[in-house]
Amino acid sequence: MSASVPFRRRAAFLDFDGTLAQNGVIPRAHTEAVLRAREAGHAVLLSTGRPASIVAADVAELFDGMVTSAGAHIRLGQEQxxxxxxxxxLARRTVEALESHGAHYALEAHEALWCSPxxxxxxxxxxxxxxxxxxxxRGRGFADILSAIExxxxxxxxxxxxxxxxxxxxxxxxxxxxxGEAVGALPNSISEDGRGSGELHLAEVDKADGLRLVAERLGLGIHDTVAxxxxxxxxxxxxxxxTAVAIxxxxxxxxxxxxxxxxxPAGHGVVTAFERLGML
Incomplete structure (x- = not known):
């Protein structure tokens, strides 16, 4: 970046699966891009549908904070x-509905991935x-999921x-x-088939909640956020x-x-995005 261009601090929110990582593993170029952006003074946060329990420690340490469980759990530094x-x-009704259909599923929390035997x-x-x-x-792929199971x-x-x-x-x-209408459904990345797989989430919760809350806590305007x-x-x-960036x-x-x-991830798209935005 030219020295004549005033520094503009941004907060970037990066999805994990399919964006930052491929099959749960972050390529070296993406790791380096995140570290360089933070060293340049920007805030970089992971924003994932995964619960924190299946985010590897070496992945979590890359970031200023994490928006996990698609916005249900938000951490900035050491502050929750x-x-x-x-x-x-509602939790009981949801589990009963899944059991009535014989579904295979996991209940996601930041402390564990809860499963039936x-x-x-x-x-x-x-x-x-x-x-x-x-x-x-960074990241161990499916091993990170298995290690969180309770x-x-x-x-x-x-x-x-x-x-x-x-x-x-x-x-x-x-x-x-x-x-009921309190619960929404979306496709997910831990699936064995198409129609009978996905995520069940609280309809009122969204990754956008994390973006807005973190930006406010950092004293940044929405115009300074990148997703x-x-x-x-x-x-x-x-x-x-x-600024919205799609894969x-x-x-x-x-x-x-x-x-x-x-x-x-294979084409190092996060690097491209940060370069275009002058964040490196």
Whole structure:
């Protein structure tokens, strides 16, 4: 950046799966871009549908903070700004609906990924997908999910922020409709099939909540925020941000919300975005 151009501090919010990372692993170029942007004086936060429990420690330490569980849990530095869970009665109704359909699912909280024994066993079957990170990469892929699992028979008693459903005999939208309008449904990245997989979340919670709350706490205007994402759960923050960046190949509605389009993790799109915005 030219010395004649006044410094403009920004807060960037990066989606994880499909944006920053591929299959749960961050390429070295993205790690270096995040560190360089922070060294230049910008705030960089992870903004993911994942709960904090499945964000590896070496990934979390890259950032100034994290918006996890798609906006339900927000941390800036060591300060917790938000922790929203399903109310107890709604949580019980949701678990009962999933059990009635024989779904395989996990209840997501920042402290653990809660599973029934049969759902945990189904996840364990995917252990063969794990590979060792290469030099400079961060995150352990599916191993980060497996390491967060806590098994319990009492899922109706668990406190959680969101649910990942990766196998059900009916569509995720139908399950959400049975539970009620307080719960929304979206596609997710921990899936075994198309129609019967996705995320169940509190309809009132969105990644955009984290963007606005963190920007306010940092004393930045919305025009100084940047959101980068590729999925349906990124739409809120893309539409809320001062500058929205979508990943090439995203759904049409995601691309339509973007001011810029960059490649995915294999093409080091976060580097491209930060360079275009003068953040490096």
């Amino acid at each position: 700004l938000r922790d929203v869970r399903f109310p107890a009665a 049969r759902s945990a066993e189904r996840l364990e079957e995917r252990r063969a997908e794990i590979r060792a990170p290469r030099d400079g990469e 098994v319990t028979e009492q899922l109706t008693e668990v406190s959680f922020a969101k649910i990942a459903v990766w196998s059900a005999p009916v569509g995720i939208e139908r399950i959400a409709a049975e539970i 980068i994402g590729d999925g349906p759960n990124d739409l809120g923050m893309l539409r809320a941000a001062g 090439l190949g995203s759904r049409d509605e995601v691309l339509a919300a973007a001011d810029e389009v960059v490649p995915g």
